[in-house]
Amino acid sequence: MSDETAATSSPEKRSLLQELEIDTRLLGMIGALVVLWIIFGFFTDWRFMSPRNLFNVSVQTASVAVMATGMVFVIVTRNIDLSVGSMLGFIGMTTAALQVQWLPDIVGLGHWSIWIIAVIFAILMGAVLGAFQGWVIGYLTVPAFIVTLGGFLIYRGAMWWVTQGQTQAPLDTTFRLLGGGAEGTLGETLSWVFGVVAAVSAVGIMLMSRRRKAAHGFHLKPAWAEGILMALAAGLILGYVWIMNSYPIPKGAMKRITASQGIEYTEDLVWYHGVALPVVILVVVTVVMTIIATRTRFGRYIYATGGNPEAAELSGINTRFLTVKIFALMGALTGIASIIASARLNAVDVGLGTLDELRVIAAAVIGGTALAGGIGTIYGAVIGALIMQTLQSGMASVGVDAPLQNIVVGFVLVFAVWVDIVYRRRTGN
Amino acid sequence: MTKQTPLVEMKDIRISFGGIRAVDGVSIDLHPGEVVGLLGHNGAGKSTLIKILSGAYKMDSGEIWINGEKAEINTPRDARSYNIETIYQTLALADNLDAPSNLFLGREILTPLGFVDDDTMEAETRKIMKRLNPNFKKISEPVSALSGGQRQSVAIARAVYFNAKILIMDEPTAALGVHETAMVAKLIGELKKQGLGIFLISHDTREMMELCDRVSVMKNGQLVGTEKVEDVTEDDILSMIILGKNPKAAA
Numbered sequence: 001m002s003d004e005t006a007a008t009s010s011p012e013k014r015s016l017l018q019e020l021e022i023d024t025r026l027l028g029m030i031g032a033l034v035v036l037w038i039i040f041g042f043f044t045d046w047r048f049m050s051p052r053n054l055f056n057v058s059v060q061t062a063s064v065a066v067m068a069t070g071m072v073f074v075i076v077t078r079n080i081d082l083s084v085g086s087m088l089g090f091i092g093m094t095t096a097a098l099q100v101q102w103l104p105d106i107v108g109l110g111h112w113s114i115w116i117i118a119v120i121f122a123i124l125m126g127a128v129l130g131a132f133q134g135w136v137i138g139y140l141t142v143p144a145f146i147v148t149l150g151g152f153l154i155y156r157g158a159m160w161w162v163t164q165g166q167t168q169a170p171l172d173t174t175f176r177l178l179g180g181g182a183e184g185t186l187g188e189t190l191s192w193v194f195g196v197v198a199a200v201s202a203v204g205i206m207l208m209s210r211r212r213k214a215a216h217g218f219h220l221k222p223a224w225a226e227g228i229l230m231a232l233a234a235g236l237i238l239g240y241v242w243i244m245n246s247y248p249i250p251k252g253a254m255k256r257i258t259a260s261q262g263i264e265y266t267e268d269l270v271w272y273h274g275v276a277l278p279v280v281i282l283v284v285v286t287v288v289m290t291i292i293a294t295r296t297r298f299g300r301y302i303y304a305t306g307g308n309p310e311a312a313e314l315s316g317i318n319t320r321f322l323t324v325k326i327f328a329l330m331g332a333l334t335g336i337a338s339i340i341a342s343a344r345l346n347a348v349d350v351g352l353g354t355l356d357e358l359r360v361i362a363a364a365v366i367g368g369t370a371l372a373g374g375i376g377t378i379y380g381a382v383i384g385a386l387i388m389q390t391l392q393s394g395m396a397s398v399g400v401d402a403p404l405q406n407i408v409v410g411f412v413l414v415f416a417v418w419v420d421i422v423y424r425r426r427t428g429n
Numbered sequence: 430m431t432k433q434t435p436l437v438e439m440k441d442i443r444i445s446f447g448g449i450r451a452v453d454g455v456s457i458d459l460h461p462g463e464v465v466g467l468l469g470h471n472g473a474g475k476s477t478l479i480k481i482l483s484g485a486y487k488m489d490s491g492e493i494w495i496n497g498e499k500a501e502i503n504t505p506r507d508a509r510s511y512n513i514e515t516i517y518q519t520l521a522l523a524d525n526l527d528a529p530s531n532l533f534l535g536r537e538i539l540t541p542l543g544f545v546d547d548d549t550m551e552a553e554t555r556k557i558m559k560r561l562n563p564n565f566k567k568i569s570e571p572v573s574a575l576s577g578g579q580r581q582s583v584a585i586a587r588a589v590y591f592n593a594k595i596l597i598m599d600e601p602t603a604a605l606g607v608h609e610t611a612m613v614a615k616l617i618g619e620l621k622k623q624g625l626g627i628f629l630i631s632h633d634t635r636e637m638m639e640l641c642d643r644v645s646v647m648k649n650g651q652l653v654g655t656e657k658v659e660d661v662t663e664d665d666i667l668s669m670i671i672l673g674k675n676p677k678a679a680a
């Protein structure tokens with residue numbers, strides 16, 4: 001039995017892509033995004049590529065993308081969560097009522113602590129609801145499909161009861177910043193700081209992994225290939241910041257902001273948005289979830305359980321409690337998403353979050369998460385969410401009406417999964 | 430038999446699945462530095478019996494004694510705390526993970542900050558694989574990309590790495606080539622010298638005669654008998670397996 005692998009000592013010529021060693025799936029998703037942007041740009045006189053639109057698309061992606069990172073863990077362990085859209089609505093409505101009706105009576109209207117209490121409450125509420133669902137799934141062994149289908153109905157109904165169907169608005173002014181908008185950004189200077197820190201970290205991580213590989217005697221990309229990838233990563237990050245920093249704040253908002261800061265407003269005073277807070281939240285969530293997935297025991301057990309539940313149990317992993325933790329995490333992320341969604345709209349009506357569960361699942365699946373379990377990446381789900389949002393916003397700006405939008409999204413979802421299946425078969429994964 | 434306290438004593442173990450009495454009042458024991466072979470036809474209850482010892486199944490009745498003390502083994506974690514390591518017949522590997530992740534599953538080496546230390550685990554895996562299967566090179570590929578024998582090596586490495594005192598091997602050589610089988614035989618010899626007790630399950634009676642000190646034969650969930658290998662012939666064992674009767678007892 002000889003198992004020399006070709007990879008350890010292959011002298012044959014490698015193509016450009018092989019040299020770069022980019023995951024072809026990632027490349028495919030980015031390719032799809034670029035194609036979509038070009039198509040929509042072309043049909044909108046490049047309005048679709050304007051800083052204003054890119055700002056909006058990235059803000060609108062945030063809520064679904066945050067939930068999609070949690071859905072990766074759920075699907076990797078061979079479960080599903082159909083309740084996230086309704087749960088988002090329920091949490092959003094309760095948190096809104098907290099800000100609009102209950103807290104003002106206790107701490108006073110406009111009190112500084114309201115947004116903090118609201119944020120903590122939303123995340124905790126999600127974690128508790130999720131943990132309960134996870135307990136029913138893990139310990140009572142009711143299938144996740146059924147439990148979360150029940151949750152889907154229950155939360156949507158419960159949402160109505162919180163306020164008897166009344167829309168809650170306006171929300172706390174500080175809380176609203178978390179939804180993006182003219183005020184809810186890092187501003188120009190901080191955005192550059194954010195961009196530079198992110199770019200340097202990305203390059204640093206790539207350098208570190210190269211050093212690690214070298215220490216283990218793995219095949220190394222040639223230095224030029226590594227250089228191209230680093231430049232690409234840093235360029236993408238800084239390019240995004242640059243675009244966000246060239247989206248001027250409209251006049252109305254400028255007057256409001258200058259007035260609140262005691263600065264005199266003149267016609268030629270122009271400020272720019274910078275990176276929106278929901279995007280910052282999404283970046284933080286993505287980084288943290290990636291660390292959990294790849295660097296912690298919890299993450300390792302999630303993938304092990306998805307790959308072979310019996311083996312995981314025989315290795316002493318408490319797969320039931322693991323299920324509780326995964327759904328609690330999913331719930332907490334739904335809480336965060338609900339903060340972003342409600343803050344962006346500055347109001348919560350009984351429709352908030354409708355159909356979001358399907359967008360979230362589609363984002364995770366388009367991003368390469370296998371429904372059979374065991375496989376899925378966090379960054380894939382985030383890009384999946386971006387593709388979904390690009391499609392939706394793009395079709396809206398091209399003037400496709402809503403029913404047709406749904407039809408297209410439906411076809412794209414099925415098509416994407418089919419491509420994925422063919423890809424897996426080809427690569428033998 | 431030696432007079433010292435047995436490493437493991439399983440007394441009058443019973444377990445049923447639905448109506449099937451998979452293990453029906455079986456008692457076996459194991460001493461330090463001894464290899465006890467379990468033989469029997471397919472479905473005789475061998476795997477079920479040792480899965481009770483490894484914490485995968487909970488017995489309906491019976492007692493397990495380890496080092497002369499009564500042991501409570503309800504989960505695989507409990508079994509590990511008694512230094513019982515198992516190579517399952519199904520191997521129990523997570524196919525989507527690589528060899529180091531499987532080897533350390535449930536017992537990951539952590540960095541001081543509490544993150545999984547993949548570098549160290551990989552280095553340790555290389556070390557132990559060098560000893561068990563020097564041809565093994567696919568360290569960082571998912572084990573689904575490995576051959577049956579390579580997967581088996583990973584499962585063996587996992588059981589051997591953690592300083593087991595009691596080792597359970599359920600058909601460890603079923604998928605191995607001639608060379609690798611010889612490596613396992615050598616390994617069993619070494620571990621025996623270190624004072625481990627080993628339960629070995631195999632269908633290869635000749636191999637069992639060579640490797641084991643005693644063999645126990647099961648049929649339909651019951652124990653047919655336990656004999657020292659030097660006291661019986663291969664034919665005796667075969668007739669125990671097939672007829673379910675102990676020729677020595679009958680004689």
Ligand SMILES: Nc1ncnc2c1ncn2[C@@H]1O[C@H](COP(=O)(O)OP(=O)(O)OP(=O)(O)O)[C@@H](O)[C@H]1O
Pocket residue numbers: 446449450451469470471472473474475476477478518
């Ligand atoms: N989890 C289970 N549920 C139901 N029945 C089971 C289960 N595990 C084992 N059995 C039954 O118990 C009996 C003994 O099975 P076991 O796997 O212990 O046999 P074995 O001696 O290991 O056979 P083999 O040589 O084929 O591995 C069989 O009849 C089997 O069908």
Ligand SMILES: [Mg+2]
Pocket residue numbers: 475476477518599
């Ligand atoms: Mg068996």
